[in-house]
Amino acid sequence: MILARHAEALFWAGRYLERAENTSRCLNYAANSITHLRDEEARVEGGLLVKTLGLEEELRAAGPLESRPQLIAFLLSDSDNPGSVVSSVSAVRENLRSVRDRIPIELWEEANGLYLRFPFLGHANDAPKELHEVLLMVRRACLAVSGVLNEGMRRDEGHALMVVGRMLERSIFTVNLLEASCSDPRGALDASRMLRLTSSTQAYHRQHGNAPDFEGVVRYLLHAADLPRSVRSCLSCAEESLNSLASGASALDRPRQRAALVRSRLEFGDVSDGLASAPLQTLSELALELAALAADVQAGIVPPLALAEIHSQYLRPGPADGAAS
């Protein structure tokens, strides 16, 4: 039986691992594509990327991004931005460090190794060639962590929760991307770009030909059963992992039910109809449901009031002591 705190750490390690990879992919795209755009177009496209990554609030706090290097710095190395690559990788490492007694040594070493390569990132902002190499390194390291997770970790609750975290983060990213694309009247993020930003170009071309249409790509990224990055695939995987958790974890019944419901809507239900009639509204609702599912998982692992209840039995109010003994 996994400790609630360990469960939470592994769930978030999974989310941040996926986030690091998503942000790296977006950065890679930004570094290659936006270079050729005029300033105004670059700003629009950069804004859409930020929206896709769910970092609009963080961007508001950071101030307007006037140039491409600023956008890259914000997404790559801004430690105040919890979605930057640096912050995400640090969070993966810190979460795994707090559970390093129960994860495979190789998993910890890969995550630690990725984190330790960060001193080199500080010099990458102004050097596109180096930036590309750094991003490639980050993505390969993320894949190595994923590989150890898949091949080296016992299929226990910790593994299941890390997978749930990854799959939820991935599906949220994909839905955000589709929503950002649909909300942009200028069509800056067209069908080809959506495929590139989800590493799905090759898979789509083999299945549907190499002239992607916008609506077809939206449906593909939502519904494809055989695409690991489609929302349906992610939800199926998350649902399976949630169901693999011991039945004694009744607090996870709610997210199990919600995951099944959302996946069913995608597979059999009204999402498809909604896309035809009101795509933006349908995607917005889907994004909200995914956010609610993530919140349900979090609450199922660590009931929000549990700690306060426990300590209020014994402790009078006072500052918590963070000092080590």
Added chain:
Amino acid sequence: MADVDGNGHSGSPSMLLDGYDASRVYDEVFDANGAVRGAYSRIVERFSELDAAELQRLGELVAGEFRRQGITFTVYSEDEGTERIWPMDLFPRLIAATEWEELARGLSQRVAALNCFLSDLYSGEAAVLADGVVPRWLVVSSRGFERNAMGITVPHGAHCNIAGIDVVRGADGRYQVLEDNLRNPSGISYVIENRAAMAKVCSWLFDDHTVQPTEQYGRMLRSTLESMAPGGSDHARIVVLTPGIFNSAYFEHAFLARSMGVELVEGRDLVVEDHTVYSRTIEGLVKVDVVYRRIDDDFLDPVAFRPDSSLGVPGLLGALRAGTVAVCNALGNGVADDKAVYPYVPDLIRYYLGAEPIIDNVATYTMWDADQRDEALGRLHELVAKPVGESGGYGVLIGPHASEQELQAAREAITAEPREWIVQELVQLSTLPALAEDRLEPRHLDLRPFVLTAERTEVFPGGLTRVAMRRGSLIVNSSQGGGSKDTWVLAPEPP
């Protein structure tokens, strides 16, 4: 250059040990005439086949290995980052089988007497005080004396289940105990990781020796803890209680939990209901039988101790009293490793065991005795003064290395609070070669072996060899720039 052994090691004469001066103190490798002591002959030969660049390269491999694995410790006062890579020097320390056997007997004896002392104080009639072996005022004034521990029954009568006893060798080559650590002795994880790193990077060094293994510690520790479970050892649920990832020994806490296959918990993961300790899992509360705590007494239970701390478990003391859980090490062991009580340990061995100590103490002056104090203060420039409340080498004044101003300040501090100080004869710690830039130079060292006690007592072979990496320094603590060495206990020679 010839490849003498097929492992890529140059056969050209090495300069590494040129000018090595072993004449000043007891050197573990060379006698006063410069001859190599028997156990080290092949090691010296092997190192003679290396040059400084190769040794540095191997050292970097080890450091890289430790860095990759996150084998670190934390120094709180550092500005730049808190984690430091664990430092290890490649020249190993060897202990012959017969020598180890004697040392292990002495350590078992000492821990047995200290456990008797703790039982007498907390569960017995304090006869040791009534009989005047240790002054009553000294015990009750000890910060480590814990009244809350009175009357708590401990499994097998063993209060100290895991002890780290710091031993040194003086000029005559005899082992002496420098300090007892009976609360949360740390360092065992580094012993095991040092060996693993040596086996990876310098496997050829092991070819000529049969060395006792170290990887069994997790099994030994788990077996010790299981035997402490109130309901019996079958299916005992054990947890390691850590203050968290910012603690200096967090790596070790995680290492121990992993090597035993048990959960590493923080105080917030545990809850006490009806005087029973539970861990909070995603399936609800699960009973805990044994807590291997790596948190000091003061932080263990905010209800009984510091109410402003959230590191511990509210209600744990009540569960301990109810006998539903065992805690390792027991509460209140600090009184027995109080440096002010240390001078009495040889008497405790005689009192409880009716035997002479196998390992002596370092000669120590008690500052609350006016005659001893006067003598010590008069010779303070030759002696070592230690504050009894500090650890990690902090606050230690080494007379020969101190300025007159520092000596005077120490004299005043000792005179003002004699209970807070002990003064010891300066032990010129033995030396062992360690890499200093481009050559091997003698460096002082100590040894912390670990003793496990529950149903029976076991001494883990070897221990943590700490080495002062600065020339002439006697401070071996890693927090103050010390390093470490792999410690080899050699297997007995076949008859």
